[in-house]
Amino acid sequence: MTTQASPxxxxxxALINGQNVKSLSQSAKENPTxxxxxxxxxxxxxxEQAVEAIEVAAVAFKTWKKTDIEERVASMRKAIEKIRAAENEIVNLLSREHGKPLYDAHGEVYVALMWMEFACSEAAAALQEQVTEHDHGKTILSYDPIGVVAAISPWNYPIALSTIKIAPALLAGNTIVLKPSPYAPLAAAKVAEIIASEFPAGVINVVHGGADVGVELTTNPKVTKIAFTGGTETAKHIIKAASDTIKDMTLELGGNDAAIFLESFDVNDERAMRRIVVSNFLTTGQICMIAKRVYVHRSIYDAFVEKYIEAANRWIRIGDPFDPNTTVGPVNxxxxxxxxxxxxxxxxxxGAKVTPLGTILDQKLFDQGYYLQPTLVTGCDAHDRIVVEEQFGPTVPILPFDDEDQVINLHNESIYGLTSSVWGSEAEAISVARQLEAGTTMINTAAVQGLDVRFPxxxxxxxxIGREYGTEGIRTYTEPHVINVPNMLDLPYIPE
Structure with missing residues (x-):
């Protein structure tokens, strides 16, 4: 296949110590459309360049960790305004390198900015030193920066899942070396450069490259924390690589998120049906927290499938990401x-039945790009690959269940537990939600539609491992440091 650079x-x-650093060779990022x-x-x-970036970050940390929280927040707010001013340019680049429709790319920037603004507004309170005076004296609890953070971001939400690491790490007083995914490296690197322009040299560094760079980021003793979003198999290698130096880690990994529709769910609720379709196929199904398997009470199963297909065929329009009629783009x-x-x-x-969904707007474009027509899979077994594996693409299985205990067991037997959703009467849905093994459970919505950056x-x-977003997502880039000042210097049970 002959390739040609776009005009x-x-x-x-690479960005090291505030300067762009050339490499001897480059890789090309194609347009999936x-x-x-x-x-x-x-x-x-x-x-060697990765080592240099880490060493520069380690030097910058010695000064940056001493800056006031007000200075850190002020720098981040300036970066936010620069990103906002460049949003159209960033969105254009993101759509071309990733395949996201324009509305989806704008949505990613919106989520990134929403989180950065929340982190700025909450950082001072989250990191505030706490002084407690008590009968035994005084205790000071501070949240100290960790050091150099190696941040490895994925390709599905490259901007949002880079800034989810950059903002709290820097606000907490750390320095960072970011490695974007080679499947979506451009927009993330541009956003990181915009942020870096508001911070001292060396506080933010960006590297690219292959496995050797990744190994350096996860084994170098000057890296004290790893923040990784990506696949579970890759995370296993990272954990092993980091074990020799016992690094702090935040790992946001795969999910095979279930949507559970109780008997009380109204299949004639068109807005709810649209929400589940969007929850299955937004970003062409390439979101860690998207609904990837759907369980429906047998009493409403047939009607649900019928209404689901109708809703999907109304919403799904597969085409050019720059066409405003497009809702689903190519796979990345x-x-x-x-x-x-x-x-x-x-x-x-x-033996499962596979039903194509939606409308292909341009067949010629569809045939030449990395496109897949979204599909609904019915008649499959609860333990088929398409049910138990994370598809991370535009297909979803829908399975019937007979009672709550059965579906709760089906949900919880998965090796994953990222998010889930329960649909039906609120009280009944919450009762089921309390029994699910998941970090987040949404009621009558799912995926990004139910995301709230104020909570972990x-x-x-x-x-x-660990949590992002919320106050916890800021403090995860710190080490709690307790300073005790006792007034009882001799303990009564210790003899003279």
Whole structure:
């Protein structure tokens, strides 16, 4: 396949100590809508350059950690305004490199800014030193910065899942080395550069590259915390790599999030049906917290499937991300497309029914890009691959269940536990939600539609370690430090 650079093609470089650093070689990022078109180039950062970025961050930390919280917040607020001013340019680049429709790319920037603004507004209170005087003396509790943070972000929400790490890490007084995914490196790097322009040199550094760079970020003794969003298998390697130096880690990993529709759910509620369709196929199904398996009470199952197909066919329009009529774009990369196809084909071979959904707006474009028509899978077994594996693409299985205990068990037997949703009467839905093993459970909505950055986000079991967002998402970049000043210097039970 012959590729050609777009007239709008850009080149990003590594950012080390406030300077762009060239590499001897570069990689090209193709446009998933037009795979023969190159959107831009990013560097093959070397291991030596990664070491330099870490060392620079370690030096910058010595000064940055001493700055007042007011100074850190002021710098972050200036960065927020710069991102907002450049939003259209950022969204254009994100849509071309990722395949997100424009509305979706704007939505990602909106979420990123919403979190950054919340972090700025809450950082002073979250990091406030606490002094407690008591019968035994005085205790001081401070939240001290950890040091150099290695942040590794994924390709599905590259901006939001980079800033979810950058903002709290810097506000807490740390420095950071960011490595964006090679599947979506350009917009994330540009946003990181915008933020870096408001901070001292070395506080934010950006590297790219392959496995050797990733290994350096996860093993270098000067890195004290790893913040990673991505696949569970990759996380297992990161945990092993970081074990020799016992690094602090925040890992937000995979999810096979279930949506449970109780007997009390109204299948004729068109707005609710639209919400579940969006929860399945927003960002072409490539969101960690999207609803990936749907369980429906058997008494409403047939009517639900019928109404679901109607709602999906109304909302899903597959086309060019720059076409305002498009709601679903291409899959981000060929590897992911082939994986999703393998799951659908496996379901077919096992006797499941696969129903195509939505309208293809431009068949020629569809055929040349990394497109998949969204599909609904029915008649599958609860333990088929398409049910138990995280599809991360535009397909969803819908299965019937007979009672609450059964569906709760089906939900909880998964190795994942990121988010979930329960649909039906509020009291009944909350009762079921309390029994689910998940970091977040939403009632009568799901996925990004129910996200609230004011509260912690993360998962049970193999969906991750730690929490992001909320006050916890700020303090996770600190170490609680207790200073005790006792007034009883001799304990009564210790002999003279």
């Amino acid at each position: 709008e093609a850009i080149t990003v470089e 037009h795979p023969t078109e190159i959107v831009g180039y990013f560097p093959d950062t070397t291991k 990369n060929l590897k992911q497309k082939e994986y999703v196809l393998s799951l659908v084909e496996d379901a077919k071979q096992r 986000f993360g998962g049970f079991k193999q969906s991750g």
